[in-house]
Amino acid sequence: MTRTLTAMPASAGRPRVGQDLLRRWQGLAARERGMLLLMVLAIGGAALWVGWWEPLQKQRVQLQAELPRLRAQQRQLHDLLGTLHRQRTAAVITAASLRTRLKEAGLQQQATLSESPAQWQLAVREAPADTLWNALLPVLANPAVQVQELTLERTGNPNMAAARVSGTIVMKRNGSGGAR
CATH class of the missing domain: 3.30.70 (Alpha-Beta Plaits)
Known part of the structure; x- marks a missing residue:
């Protein structure tokens, strides 16, 4: 007796993931779907908060702390440039x-x-x-x-x-x- 084995497609033994999820989603009650959507929104919001909003706020606080120092340096540079301009003007001998x-x-x-x-x-x-x-x-x-x-x-x-x-x-x- 000889058996002939035929090759089966690789996906024949297991269902597709997308179809399986869609079938499960449709099997849920409306209340369960709402709770799942709310959970996905909450997780997405938390990820957005931790990954985007919180680093922006930390950077904003750091920049606000640096701003007075930078403004003081700007005033000093402005004063130095004014002094340099006055010295150069005074250095022109007529x-x-x-x-x-x-x-x-x-x-x-x-x-x-x-x-x-x-x-x-x-x-x-x-x-x-x-x-x-x-x-x-x-x-x-x-x-x-x-x-x-x-x-x-x-x-x-x-x-x-x-x-x-x-x-x-x-x-x-x-x-x-x-x-x-």
């Missing part, structure tokens, strides 16, 4: 600013500034040396101003403690430092 500097130092009678497009010539007569240098050193430290010629000699009584000088200082203006 003939008018040099005249103002000499006047503030009390050298308006002893110093005469004449200007040409590329240079300034400062003529000094009997000016106190320390006052002159205190007024000119910030100007000469600016990279836009370069000393081309310096001819000064000590004048007055050589026994005086405070030296007085007379002569000329020729300064070349480079780039934007020579703006009028």
Whole structure:
């Protein structure tokens, strides 16, 4: 006796999952279906809460805690930028600013500034040396101003403690430092 075995399809021995679930769903009472739907909504809502809403709220709380610190840093940066702008504006040396500097130092009678497009010539007569240098050193430290010629000699009584000088200082203006 020989038996012939025929191959059966793989799904022939077991029912399909989708059909089985649909058959079971239809077998439930309306009240049971409502409770199952409510349970699925509750689980979905809880998953949404834990997976999406709660992390967003934690991030919001952290950002609100950081906000005052960031605002303080913004104010500090704004103040620093304002200071930098004022310093850069003050660093631009013009003939008018040099005249103002000499006047503030009390050298308006002893110093005469004449200007040409590329240079300034400062003529000094009997000016106190320390006052002159205190007024000119910030100007000469600016990279836009370069000393081309310096001819000064000590004048007055050589026994005086405070030296007085007379002569000329020729300064070349480079780039934007020579703006009028």
